[in-house]
Amino acid sequence: MTKPPRSKPLLRDIDAPIRSQPQRKRNPAQPQLLFDPMPDRVEPALAKVKQRPPRGDQWGWEAKWDGYRLAVHAEPQGVRILTRGGHDWTHRFPDIAEAARALGPATMIIDGEAVVLDAEGRSDFGLLQKSLGASGNKAGNRASNAMLYAFDLLYLDGHDLRGVEYGSRRRLLEDLLNGQDGAIQISEELDADPDVLLEHARRFGLEGIVGKDRDQPYRSGRTGDWVKIKCVESEAFFIVGYEPSTALTGGFASLVLAAYRGDELVHVGNVGTGFKEAGTASLRKMLDKLAWKRKQPPVEPGDAGGKVIWVQPTLIAEIEFRAWTADGKLRHASYKGLRERQDNAVVFRLD
Template sequence: MAKVPRSPPRSKPLLGHDNGQLQSSPIRKRNRAQPQLLFDPMPDRVEPALAALKAKAPAGNFGWEIKWDGYRLAVHIEPKGVRLLTRGGYNWVDRFPAIAEAARELGPATMILDGEAVMLDEQGRSGFNLLQASLGADGRKSGNLTSPAILYAFDILYLDGHDLRGLDYQERRHLLEDALAGHEGAIRLSEEVDADPSALLEHACRLGVEGIVGKNRDSKYRSGRTGDWVKLKCVSSEGFMIVGYEPSNGAHGGFASLLLAAYKGNDLIYVGSVGTGFKESQTLQLRKMMDKLLWKRRQPPVPYSGKHQVIWLQPTLIAEVEFRAWTTDGKLRHPAYKGLREVQDNADVYRIKDGDDEGA
């Protein structure tokens, strides 16, 4: 005969009282749907740590991984829901539904993941132009734009009531690996590669990857470009301000090239033009955008001594441009257009430093 389940025992009396003994309330199981008690308040937003560009790997205790080419995102998994924050602080949860759904599946734990939203080609390589194409023509068409992009997570800043930014990177890395164990969907672990960085960079360049990133395993999480994180690139790719365009003689009404500028101190200076890497649909879309930003002053926005006809523009649009090197007169060598950065992405415009060809 099956045993009859016993009723849960009542709590033992704790204190005496004039009218009898007082008893504690029965212990109830926690409702997992309720938010957990937070020991450290979850930051509303964290400015990201940025990698400093280096010509060679620095000495020290660094871990190395592939450099992903996409949009930097902070994934906030919170008691009230999920947010995907860009560098500019905009919530792009509607633009990356696959990443958002994968984040919900990581709950009910609360956490903040730091990573890169990317689109991969058939060889598994990320490409900024692929990501832009997934969002439409440079992500600027009207309508509800969504992308099937995935996220490679490379750091964890907060976990279940604990702010992890004060921990060493190697400790955060262990917690990140544990949090993502068994998850191979739209949020994936950006794996460390156990190899000499020089050999790893050579291999990455041979495979057509943009470069590698190294992180000091003994460093805390510090926002900005502190030197704790470094990047080594096969081909340089940076953001430059579009300050004008050369009209096209073709019948399609696009443009021949874009004139680019970088910052030197507080001033914009001309660093050359880019006329390759465009698709016809991009040139037409860009031309419409640029014609709304015509420069109406007599002097151009940057000093210019060229002989070409130029339509000058308000310095507003930021182009991501790939290039091989700098010429002796400070111009981009072999530039190719990759796409437009967005205001919400808070993209950096390249800054030239005296005596420093690595930029900022």
């Protein structure tokens, strides 16, 4: 008869310490993390456009910055700067990357907006584009004078903060950036009635204001947790043609713009102001390389002009405007600069 196996004593040595089970192996690339793995990328939270500010003490208000949305991933082994569309632009923002390294050995994801400021201290999208260059595909185009206005903290030292309410994330970010005056700075909360803030934003020529619900977690997409109230409208449109200039050789009088209606492009007006003389010639050269070869233009001509040179709908322009006309055209349009597909530039949809 086989003897039953002897049971093991609960404690082999009554004086020996009790040891816990070994933890699962940690990622060697993140040696100090004890809890949550660091996400490779987080889809950004986006602000819904509102005509008037919502009411309630839970809303915190900031200036609306006019630049590129970025996520800064800082780890002991390096820094990555990702665009809204998930492209790595670390090489294009060297000062921001260096400032992230200087924050110390902490592992973090900072959400913010890269801007270049004008002489009055306002963010200027045109200056940012000039600093970056016309194309995002050239490795040499760097915005060495850009800075990041940080407004959220998504991850810190092993803790995924997306499930934490915004008010707490905000306090952690303020502690992290306390005293920083370099290329990464806090986007200040403005302690005033939002209607008063909006009036000041109009007076100083700012884009508008952004409100964030302090009680909500970080949720990707346009959930309504974040809202924006604009002083002026600003959207992205395809350039589908241009009117040659009669006064400036190699220039143009206006650009012809288009937006989507369903799957088709439709003409939404022309823009003839906002151009910087230094960039007009280079933009004209880019447009000439995109000359439209087909008989039928890319959009119904309508009132686009009699001498339009049509081009392939490839370049995307950021256009500031005041309103829409009754027949679906932009009113008081002004050119701000080219947007880049790598920044997840979304062409405006009329529907």
